[in-house]
Amino acid sequence: MKIHEPVPSVCFWDNQEGRFLDDIWDRLYGGLYKTLDIEAYINNNLLPPDKLHLEKPVFDGLTHVLPGMKWCGRSCSRSLDIYTPTYRPMTLNQFIDLSADFFESLGAKRIGVHLSGGLDSGIIICLLKTLGIDFVPIGLVSSTYEFRTERRIQQILQAYGSDGMLIDIENAPFYSGLDEIPPHQMPSAAIRSNRSMDLLASAFEKSGCDVVLTGQGGDSVFVDPVDSMESLEFNIGNEFDNPEDYELFYRPRGIKLISFYGQPDIIDAICSASLGRKTDPLKIWARAWFKPILPRELSDFTYFADFFGLSMWGLEQARPAICRLFEDAYAKSKSSYFSPENIKKTMAADIFSFEYKDYIRFCSLLSIAVWYHSLFENRSLI
Secondary structure (H helix, E strand, O other): OOOOOOOOOOOEEEOOOOEEEOOOHHHHHOOHHHHOOHHHHHHHHOOOHHHHHHOOOOOOOEEEOOOOEEEEOOOOEEEEOOEOOOOOOOOHHHHHHHHHHHHHHOOOOOEEEEOOOOHHHHHHHHHHHHHOOOEEEEEEEOOOHHHHHHHHHHHHHHOOOOOOEEEEHHHOOOOOOHHHOOOOOOOOHHHHHHHHHHHHHHHHHHOOOOEEEEOOOHHHHHOOOOOOHHHOOEOHHHHOOOHHHHHHHHHHHOOEEEEHHHOHHHHHHHHHHOOOOOOOOOOHHHHHHOHHHOOHHHHOOOOOOOOHHHHHHHHHHOHHHHHHHHHHHHHHHOOHHHOHHHHHHHHOOOHHHOOHHHHHHHHHHHHHHHHHHHHHHOHHHO
16 A cells, blocks of 8 residues: 655745755745745635645745645646545445555554544544554643543543553643744744644654654545545645644654545545545544444544634734744844834734634734744754
């Protein structure tokens, strides 16, 4: 079975030289960072997934080819990298055998699994338990009331593995440690969970894991309707992978971060088994199909968690750090976006009343400020 691994999130085509660049570090420190088109970057972040390939250039002379895009050298253009699954008859026992082949193909010394308390990662854990494969479940846990169900599921599933660990998310709130992020070649959305991802990756490293599996992409294969195989389209690089987390936190530790659901064979199998399913936001079909290997808390009950409240709370708590980063961004770039007047206006906004576009614009500016800071203040971390 061929393993799909995340690709680097930074891939640039040099328009003048007609070639891909392995990295752009030298160009950044040679002054390329000054050419960042801030408005283009913000607008790119507002594009829906099916318009990903239409993003505007953000650096002079370079075209960014994101995961989920493919490049045509002949026309010098990008398009979406779409995967259409192939039908194959599939029973649960056949799926378990297919999963066994996948786990074996990893060649891992020790497998880790993100223990989120959700169904998607829960299925991965139950497959490993069913197959008798040792693994390390590590996740972030919240003590707040709205996450009581996830917390209970985490406690149950933690016992299925070895050396499991639950890290209190309040020790690593969203948008904390913004001034500690290692240098990166493009402003990154991964800043939201910087500290928590660092803690997770460190815990997996200490447990001896060289491969960590995530449930990313589970929503795509378990929620969306499966009217026919021919009508299905998946953008694996965009929907399933976590390339920024991989590059910033896992690859430096020698750990592969892989989406279980991002494997073409796994996509084929789940779509084939669920052919005819309608939109299923509570994942009723998946709970029923995997019931023989799931605890009843996952198969017989449905629930839904929303982390947006924690995101807003973390963003509000980070106000002092954000203001300092914006001021530092102005000192480094002299961009009007970070002028004292605009900083005052931006910081006066009520974060808890943000509409979607307000939130994206605010966080895009923040990711740029964090990027400037990482390039120059944290350069020794490269």
